Structures are given as C-alpha cells and as structure tokens.
Amino acid sequence: MTSFATRFRLRSAASLASLLLASHLAWAVEPFTVRDIRVEGLQRVEPGTVFGSLPVRVGETYNDDKGAAAIRALFGLGLFNDVRLEVSGDVLVVIVQERPTVAGVEFAGNREFSNEVLQGVMRDAGLTSGRPYDRALIDRAEQELKRQYINRSLYGAEVVTTVTPTERNQVRLTFNITEGRPARIQNIDIVGNQAFSDGQLKDLFDLDTGGWLSWYTKSDQYSRAKLNADLEALRSFYLARGYLDFKIDSTQVAIAPDKESIGITINVTEGERFVVSGVTLDGNYLEKDDEFKSLVTIRAGQAYNADQVAETTKAFTEHFGNFGYAFARVEAVPEVDRANNRVAIVIRSEPSRRAYVRRIHIQGNTRTRDEVIRREFRQYESSWYDAEKIKLSRDRVDRLGYFTELSVTTAEVPGAPDQVDLNVEVKEKPTGSISIGAGYSSAEKLAFTFGLSQDNAFGSGNKLDLQFNSGKYNRTVVVSATDPYFTTNGVSRTVDVYYRTQKPYQDQGGNYTLVTMGVGLKFGVPVTELDTIYLGLNAERTRIKPGTNIPAAYLDYANRFGYSSSAFPFTLGWSRDSRDSALAPNSGRYQRLLGELSLFGDARYAKANYQYQQYIPLSKQYTLAFNGEIGWGKGLGGRPFPVFKNYYAGGLGSVRGYDQSTLGPRDVTGAFIGGTRKFVLNTEFITPFPGAGNDRTLRLFGFIDAGALYGEGEKIRGDALRYSTGVGLSWISPLGPLRFAFAVPLRKRPGDRIQRFQFQIGTSF
Structure with a gap:
C-alpha cells in the first residue's frame, strides 16, 4: 500500500484511540510534505480557528505524532463532536462534526424567580444563546439553579433539562423546574x-x-x-x-x-464572666497621652465589653491618622486573671511613620466630572494624611447620591515610605428619573404625582426638578434648579418657580380656591460640615377666587385688602439631620428652623416655624420617638396676619383622632380658618409588628399627641389644647411610607370633628 493511496481515520472515542495507538503499525502513514490542508464539515466555526490549532502547516512534514496532536488540539477546543484526519495524496483533509449550538434557553414552572433573573443565572454559568451545546455545562447550570432555590429555602427544587433539536444544527434548552414548598x-x-x-x-x-x-x-x-x-x-x-x-x-x-x-x-x-480591673496604655502616643486616654470607653469595675474595646482601638487608630500617621498599629491585649475572673486591658500602639497624601486618584466615573467629586474632598493632595478628613470626604461624596458603590483606599507609594495615594473607586448609578404615582389619604382622597428629576445634569452635579402633585384640596407645580457649588466654597443656589392651589379641607362642597404663584431664589451656606443656613427671597402673588361656602374670614380679608395680594418674603432657615434613616429611623435627631419675613407688598407679616425630632433606641426592637413643632406668625405695618398664611392642625402629622385641619379658630360661618400660633407634640413607642421579627419596614407604634392652634390676638389658653392616644401601623411599602392610625381623643369639646381612623401614603412621622 503506497502513501498516496493510504487513507486513515481517527475516532474521538477514547477506547478506539487507545486501540489504534496500541496498533500503531496497522495505520501508520509514511511521513510526507503537506502541499495543502482542506477542512470539511464547518458550519459556524471559522476555518482560521481550525488552522490555528493544527500543529502542522503547508510545506511542513506530516507524521503520525503530528496527527495525534492535531486530534487532541481540535477536541480541546470544545467545538466538535467528531474529528477525522484523512490523507489524499499530499493533501491533509480535516473532517469535523460541529457540536450543536444553543438556539435559546427557556424556563418552565418557575414562580419564585422571574425569567430575567434565571437568564442572569445562566449567563453567570456560561450558558447563553450561540454557545456550543455541552452536557457538562448543562449539569453545571442545573446545579446553579438548584443553588439559587436553596438560597430561598426551596430544598426540594428539581430541575430537568429538555433538549430539543432545531434546524441548522442547533438545540433549544428548556429547564423544567419543580420548585416544591419552602423549607x-x-x-x-x-x-x-x-x-x-x-x-x-x-x-x-x-x-x-x-x-x-x-x-x-x-x-x-x-x-x-x-x-x-x-x-x-x-x-x-x-x-x-x-x-x-x-x-x-x-x-x-x-x-x-x-x-x-x-x-x-x-x-x-459561656465560660466565666470577667470584670475589667484596669486599662493601661503602652507604646508611643506622640506625647498626647491625655488626649488618647479621653478616647477610652472601657471602664474599670464594669464587665468586659468587646464592643467598647473595638470602639477604643478604632478611635485610637483614627486619632493617629488625624496627625498624619496612616500606618499606626493599635492592639488591645487582654491580660486575664482567671482565678479572680478579672481582666486588665493593655492598649499597645505604634504610630510608625507620618505620611503625606501624594495623589488622589478617582476611577469609575464615566459621567460625573472629576471636579464634582474632588470639590467634596476635605483631604487635599500634598497635605498631611488626616483620617478624619478622609472619612468626612468619603461621607460627603456618598451624600451626593450619584453612586451605588464608593470606596476610598490607601496605597503606599513605592520608594517613598512617607507618602500614600488615595484611590477613590465609584460606581455610578442613573441620576435621572421619571416618577408617576398615585396616593390616597383619608384627608386628600386620591392624589396623583408626577416628577421629572435629574440630580447630576450632564455630570455637573447640578440638579433640575419638575414636580406636579394633584389632590382634592391641594395642587402644586414646582420647577426647580439647584447649583450645589454656586461659589467655590460650597454655597448652593436654588431657583424655584411654583404654582399652588389650596382649599381648607372642610369646605363643605365649596368651590372657592386660594391660588399662589411665585418665584424664589435661595442660597444654602454651609456653616459646618453638618449645619447649613438657608437664605432666600421670594416674589409671590396670592389670589382668593370666590365661590360657594367661602369662609367669612377670607371674604373679610378680600374686602379690606383686595382679592389679590402680593408679597416679597425673605426666608432664613437652618437644618441639621443626624437620623440613621429618613424612612424608618431608629436613632438620631432632626432639626429644622425656618423664618419668613415680608416687609414689602400687600401682605406684610413675619412667620417662624421650628421642628424637632428625636429617636432613642431602647433596644434592637424598640424605639422611643418624639416630634415637636412650634409655629408663630404676626401681621406687620398695622395689617393682620394674612389669613391664607395661617397654620393648620389636626389629623395625621399633628394631633391624630381629630379631622384634618379642624383644630383652632373658626369664623362666624363655622369654617375652620387655622391660626397664627401652633403647638404640636407627638410621642411614639415603636415596636416590631407581631410575627414580623426584627423587620423594620413593618412596625407598630403607640402614641400620645397634644396640640393647639390660636388665632391672632387670641389669648393662649390651656383649654384650647387637644389630646389623643392610640395605636398605629407604619409600613415602608412599594408606594412609599404608609401609616395607619386609630386614635381616641382624650379631650373633646362641642363642635370638634372626630376622625378615629386615618391613613396616608408618603409621610414619615
């Protein structure tokens, strides 16, 4: 048999390959010089993929060893079910049978996870459309699906894969899932x-x-x-x-x-209970021992507390960092006296070397400009390393709300032991949003909301807002633009254009309306890192549109001063918020003071409002909360306080159990017209909902409310106070904060309107 007529075949089965290798002399081919290489059987795989894997090229000598190596290399690609090599003259023929490719992945029987979530699981497992069909890959995908169900306590979940051949050597995979019941x-x-x-x-x-x-x-x-x-x-x-x-x-x-x-x-x-016998400092404390001792929260004579130990070592490390010692080592070593169940704590510190911050590198911001992030930093380049300023800088960047992930890490500079670089890694999130929703309350009934917001317009850090709210008694349209760095030292500027229509809640079907249109300019001046003072000036016009059942107080004001009133109120405010959450707070304090002064125009008045909230955690489950609000208003220039600027009280947000906005003075028609002085105090005891464990999105609360409203010139009397008590439910629902309250008035006077059950979507206290 000559080399020109010899034809041989190598199969992919391991047993056959072993047999052929053992019988090498039976199929051996005389070495020859390859004049050409031809590939047959390809459908989707590029010929270059095959040629690139072959250990022999045109013009080179082919032998049996190279043939065996070619078989192994082509099977190693994972693209073929079968590979054969044939020799025709001095032409090497490579014949392949491609594996089927995955035409699509489908799911059946899944209820716990959506198809989109499971498709993501498949992508993570490496199984996607266009991928070569591989049984091992299918097995891995099935195991990954089961793992996802196990994470949801569905231990009995079963997955069976159906493979359906389709045209053009493709298969469609269907994962049939039997979820079972959660364990x-x-x-x-x-x-x-x-x-x-x-x-x-x-x-x-x-x-x-x-x-x-x-x-x-x-x-x-x-x-x-x-x-x-x-x-x-x-x-x-x-x-x-x-x-x-x-x-x-x-x-x-x-x-x-x-x-x-x-x-x-x-x-x-459990072991024995140990009491701290004493705390001593050991090491170098930069001759500031007294400063470091003041940071010690561990107390002799009290039970050993690991939280206090960790808090103290962390405070030491951060305090070293405040002096530029970025590499300080602090260790709390307990010296245990087991005979007397006492432990002495020795805090050993070594500040190491002082460091400078050479560079601040910012990565991950594809949209937000570097300057938007850098201007929030209080740690500067070429300055002493300051841990407190770095933490403050990180918090300020995080409060921008532009990023889903943020980390600030320290890296040593090679060859410069006294220098470090700060690496700021961010992951941006979409900062533009369109919100469309509806809410319902026992006072406003059905209300629609629409919002168009861009918190980081064009990556500049500027905020643009359009808000529209429509309720039965109150409607608002506001267009707002805020530049948080109107000046380089952080003074913000906000421009507002607004249109509001209002009616008292108890209008008995009247169709009169108060319409307020205005523009405002407000500046926010940072006084400290936590406190901001706001100054603003508005120009507004309020019109009383007469209609049926208009209160006599409004009609009297309109007859004396006109149905339209202009005002140019100057506003001055201050705020501080240290709550751990704005939606479901458990600790912290919130304060807000806002003053308004109008000296020009038809309406001349002064107005001030102060709100204070305090949340005291009694334990992991229980919280005591206080809310207090004081409002005051007075007319100026011999004019009364504008009736359309009055405060209102009663209902959710003030004194529950009384109908919304029905406390305080009335006019001769019996209409509730509000007052110029307001006092409200709320106390809540917040507990987990029975059966909800420690879930903070669903909580019960018991409350005691007190409040009063007084008209201009009216003497402050104790009998004007109203009290109530009751229980409520707060739920952070997909629609927003939802609160139900059932209240029992403790002081009721003739004419008071009682509403024991009240609820609202979109409020937090």
Whole structure:
C-alpha cells in the first residue's frame, strides 16, 4: 500500500484511540510534505480557528505524532463532536462534526424567580444563546439553579433539562423546574446557655420558627447568611456582657427527609464572666497621652465589653491618622486573671511613620466630572494624611447620591515610605428619573404625582426638578434648579418657580380656591460640615377666587385688602439631620428652623416655624420617638396676619383622632380658618409588628399627641389644647411610607370633628 493511496481515520472515542495507538503499525502513514490542508464539515466555526490549532502547516512534514496532536488540539477546543484526519495524496483533509449550538434557553414552572433573573443565572454559568451545546455545562447550570432555590429555602427544587433539536444544527434548552414548598424552620435550640434564657437569646435572631406574618417577613425560611449574622449577634451579645471565653462550639442544621422542615441546634460554651480591673496604655502616643486616654470607653469595675474595646482601638487608630500617621498599629491585649475572673486591658500602639497624601486618584466615573467629586474632598493632595478628613470626604461624596458603590483606599507609594495615594473607586448609578404615582389619604382622597428629576445634569452635579402633585384640596407645580457649588466654597443656589392651589379641607362642597404663584431664589451656606443656613427671597402673588361656602374670614380679608395680594418674603432657615434613616429611623435627631419675613407688598407679616425630632433606641426592637413643632406668625405695618398664611392642625402629622385641619379658630360661618400660633407634640413607642421579627419596614407604634392652634390676638389658653392616644401601623411599602392610625381623643369639646381612623401614603412621622 503506497502513501498516496493510504487513507486513515481517527475516532474521538477514547477506547478506539487507545486501540489504534496500541496498533500503531496497522495505520501508520509514511511521513510526507503537506502541499495543502482542506477542512470539511464547518458550519459556524471559522476555518482560521481550525488552522490555528493544527500543529502542522503547508510545506511542513506530516507524521503520525503530528496527527495525534492535531486530534487532541481540535477536541480541546470544545467545538466538535467528531474529528477525522484523512490523507489524499499530499493533501491533509480535516473532517469535523460541529457540536450543536444553543438556539435559546427557556424556563418552565418557575414562580419564585422571574425569567430575567434565571437568564442572569445562566449567563453567570456560561450558558447563553450561540454557545456550543455541552452536557457538562448543562449539569453545571442545573446545579446553579438548584443553588439559587436553596438560597430561598426551596430544598426540594428539581430541575430537568429538555433538549430539543432545531434546524441548522442547533438545540433549544428548556429547564423544567419543580420548585416544591419552602423549607420552614421548625425549631431553634440553644444548648449550653445558663446565664441567659432561650427567649432572651432567640430575640437576638432574625431567624425564627415563624408566625402569622411569616409570609411577609420570611423569617422562618433558613438562610446560611442570616444564620451567620444571627450567630455573630449572639457572640457579640455575650462578649459585650463580660463573657470573654464565650464560644460557639458547633451548629447543626438538620433537614427533614421531605426537605420541607429544618431544625437548628446551636451548642455554646459561656465560660466565666470577667470584670475589667484596669486599662493601661503602652507604646508611643506622640506625647498626647491625655488626649488618647479621653478616647477610652472601657471602664474599670464594669464587665468586659468587646464592643467598647473595638470602639477604643478604632478611635485610637483614627486619632493617629488625624496627625498624619496612616500606618499606626493599635492592639488591645487582654491580660486575664482567671482565678479572680478579672481582666486588665493593655492598649499597645505604634504610630510608625507620618505620611503625606501624594495623589488622589478617582476611577469609575464615566459621567460625573472629576471636579464634582474632588470639590467634596476635605483631604487635599500634598497635605498631611488626616483620617478624619478622609472619612468626612468619603461621607460627603456618598451624600451626593450619584453612586451605588464608593470606596476610598490607601496605597503606599513605592520608594517613598512617607507618602500614600488615595484611590477613590465609584460606581455610578442613573441620576435621572421619571416618577408617576398615585396616593390616597383619608384627608386628600386620591392624589396623583408626577416628577421629572435629574440630580447630576450632564455630570455637573447640578440638579433640575419638575414636580406636579394633584389632590382634592391641594395642587402644586414646582420647577426647580439647584447649583450645589454656586461659589467655590460650597454655597448652593436654588431657583424655584411654583404654582399652588389650596382649599381648607372642610369646605363643605365649596368651590372657592386660594391660588399662589411665585418665584424664589435661595442660597444654602454651609456653616459646618453638618449645619447649613438657608437664605432666600421670594416674589409671590396670592389670589382668593370666590365661590360657594367661602369662609367669612377670607371674604373679610378680600374686602379690606383686595382679592389679590402680593408679597416679597425673605426666608432664613437652618437644618441639621443626624437620623440613621429618613424612612424608618431608629436613632438620631432632626432639626429644622425656618423664618419668613415680608416687609414689602400687600401682605406684610413675619412667620417662624421650628421642628424637632428625636429617636432613642431602647433596644434592637424598640424605639422611643418624639416630634415637636412650634409655629408663630404676626401681621406687620398695622395689617393682620394674612389669613391664607395661617397654620393648620389636626389629623395625621399633628394631633391624630381629630379631622384634618379642624383644630383652632373658626369664623362666624363655622369654617375652620387655622391660626397664627401652633403647638404640636407627638410621642411614639415603636415596636416590631407581631410575627414580623426584627423587620423594620413593618412596625407598630403607640402614641400620645397634644396640640393647639390660636388665632391672632387670641389669648393662649390651656383649654384650647387637644389630646389623643392610640395605636398605629407604619409600613415602608412599594408606594412609599404608609401609616395607619386609630386614635381616641382624650379631650373633646362641642363642635370638634372626630376622625378615629386615618391613613396616608408618603409621610414619615
């Protein structure tokens, strides 16, 4: 048999390949010089992919070793089901059979996850349309799907893949999912605790055995991440109460054979309770020992508290950083006296070397200009490293609201031991939004809202706003533009154009309206990093449109001063907000003071309003909240206070249990016209909703309200005060903050309008 007539075939099966290799002499080909290489069987794979994988080229000598290497290389691409090499004369023929490609991926039976979420899971697993069909890849995708369901406590989920051949050597994959029912936690057992009861310890956990609201909180659905967080809470609880040797020996999670119930057993060793005998400082403290001692929160004679130890070491590290020592090492070493159950804390510090910030590098901002970020930094280049200024800078950039992720890290400069670079990594989020919604309250009835906002117009940091609100009694259109850095030192400027229509809530079907049109210019001047003073000037015109059932007070004002009144109020305000959340606060304080003075125009008056909120965390579950508001107004230049500038009280946001805006003076027609002096005090005790565990989006509260409203010239009397008490429900719903309140008035006078049940979407206190 000559080399020109020899034809041979190599199969992909490993057994056949081994047989052929063992019988090498039976199929050996005489080496020859390759005149041409031809590829047959390609449909979608580029010929260059095949040629690039072959170990032999035209003009080179072909032999059996190169043939075997070619087979291995082509199979290694993962693109072919079968590969054959044939020799025709001095032409090498490569014959391939391509693997089918995935034409599409579909899902059936999924309810827990949307198709879009599962498609993302497939992409992460490397399975997408156009990818070569690979059974191993399908197996991996099935396991990834099951893992996603396990994370939702669906341990019985099953996935079966159907492969449907289609035209052009393609297949369509359908993942048929049987989700089953979520596995519920049947019991949580803590073994080894003696100092604290099971109930005390289980109250620390977000996981529980369920209640009637478990369908909402899903607190009875096991999650490894939640369990780890609960175990950390348990550990912190003991370490904060002196149990220095506390440890979690083991955690067993047992799944029932039906995969629908779970038991959790936590074995702990409490150890002895230790008391701090003393705190000493060891090391170099820059001759500022007294300053560092003032930062120590650990107290001798009290139980060892790991939180206080961590707080102290962190405060030391940050204080070193305030002097430029970026590489300070601080360590709290406990010296344990087990015989007397006492522990002495030695804080050892080594400031290392002082550092300068050489460069501040900003990365990830594809839209936002560098200057928008840099102008928020209080740490400057070529200045001493200052940890406090770096933290403040990070917080200021974060408060811009332009980024979903933000990190500031320190990097040493090679060859310069006294210099560091700051790397600022940001991940931008869309800052433009269109909001369309509807709300309903017991006072305003149905109200529609529309908003068009761009918080970072063209990456400049400027804000543009268009807001429209439509309710039964109040309608507002506002166009606003804010430049947060109108000046280089951070003075902001806001321009407003607004149009409002208002009617008292209890108009008994009247069709009169108060229409206010105006423009305003406001500046915000930062006094400190936390306090801002606002100064502004408005020009506005208010028109009383007469109609049926118009209150006599409005008619009298219109007859004396005209149905249209112009005013040029100057505004002066101050605000500070240290709450941990604007929607569901648990701690912190909010204060706002706003003054308004109009000396020119038809309406001349002075007006001031102060609001104070305080949230006191009593525990992880319970919060005590206070809200107080005082308002005052007075007419100037011999004129009365404009009736359309009056304060109103009653209902949600003031004294619950009374109909909205029905407290205070009335005119001769019996209409509620508001007052010039307002006082409101609210106290709330906030608790988790029964069965909701520690979920802060759904909470109950009990409250006591008090408030009064007085007209101009009216003597302040105690009998004008109204009180109420009741219970309520707050829910951070997809539509916004939703609050229900059921109140019982404690002081009721003839003519008071009572409304025991009230609710509103879009308010927070």
